[in-house]
Amino acid sequence: MNKKKITSGIFIGILLLVSISSSIWYIDKYNVKPRIIDVYGDSYYEMGLMYGSQVKNIVSGIGEVANYLEKGLPLLNGSTLEEIAQGYLAYTPNWAIQMMWGIANSTGVDFYDIVILNAFADLAQLLMLMVYMGCSQFAMINNTYHGLGPIFGRTLDYPAHNIFDNWQIIVRYDPPNGNSMIGVTIAGWVGFLSGMNNKGVSMGISQISSEEVEYGCPMGIIITDGLMNYNNTRDIQQYLTNGSISSIYHAGAWCYFITDKTGDACIVEITSYNNHTNWHSDVSTDHLVITNHFVSSEMIPHSFVPGPQESTLYRKQVLEEYLLIKDNFDLKDAVETVRSHYDITINGDPGQGYENCICNDGSSGTMHAFIAVVAHNYSLICLTNPYRAPFYLVSFTEVIGPVA
Structure with a gap:
């Protein structure tokens, strides 16, 4: 091509x-009650x-x-x-x-x-026109307490957010074969942007930049396929990297993050031609940060606002040192961690284009935040800017909220 x-x-x-849709199911942009559909x-x-x-x-x-x-x-x-x-x-x-x-x-x-x-x-x-189209951040915390177990957190930032704001939905799948799942997606997508299954596995994605892209399986479908068919981090990693379990051909350049209820977690950076896996084991003080501003040397960093490498390292340092390292991390802290990503009072990256900002200006571009408590089969979801809007607790049987 x-x-x-x-x-x-x-x-x-x-x-x-x-973007052509006359259906808008909310009026208050920052008080969005999730639209949840059950599919079986x-x-x-x-x-x-x-x-x-x-x-x-x-x-x-x-x-x-x-x-x-x-x-x-x-x-x-x-x-x-x-x-x-x-x-x-x-x-x-x-x-x-x-x-x-x-x-x-x-x-x-x-x-x-x-x-x-x-x-x-x-x-x-x-089409090679995605440079200013996406910015995602997610993290997994292992030093949780009160029996919560590992927490998976993910945000989706999207500068062209007005296109998809009114298309976001939460889907609960109960397929004829495979695992049940909860995921955030776009109306009409059969795949997820972020999701978890009833076996204690959660999975999300961040964009990376690469010229190694061509036709293949859409990334949202890959997430759902993995959650539907596999029960732990190791098996999904093999599935993603064309291992012994299955073979999937990737269409783009994506960074998948997977964790399960045991705390086993990994990052898989993958294009149509190459892949790189970074493993993280369950250690009491372990924490994991990934943004699409900072990826491994094998891939090209993708940045919301282009800047020097020092800029991407600074973002990661801020997230690690100020947002994630805390003893006795609980669910409230998980919500606050996600919200802190948009707190413009935190010293930010002067090379990024916004003063006092981690990712964006805190007022536009954010589609959703997704937190999965994988050991207990429930999630906390916010369908707009999490710094301003409430979260709802979504399990496989209930919807409770707003809760935070």
């Missing part, structure tokens, strides 16, 4: 593709039908813009949207394809438009 021929027109169109069935197609029936009003505008893209914008080497979608479908698990068919038939949206939506993040990387 000759990437030099790719233009920004299709990318702008895809932004429209996911005797087949994945039936699950797709159930899913689609609950998000129809949100995704119904996709077809109109997809038709505009097809007729009016230059695409990848002259490919049609259907041909682009086929590039991802060739690597997508059958269960996900069946669910997307169910969503398409239930919503009345063209199947290939649903596929393009599910591959949006990876396609944006393929």
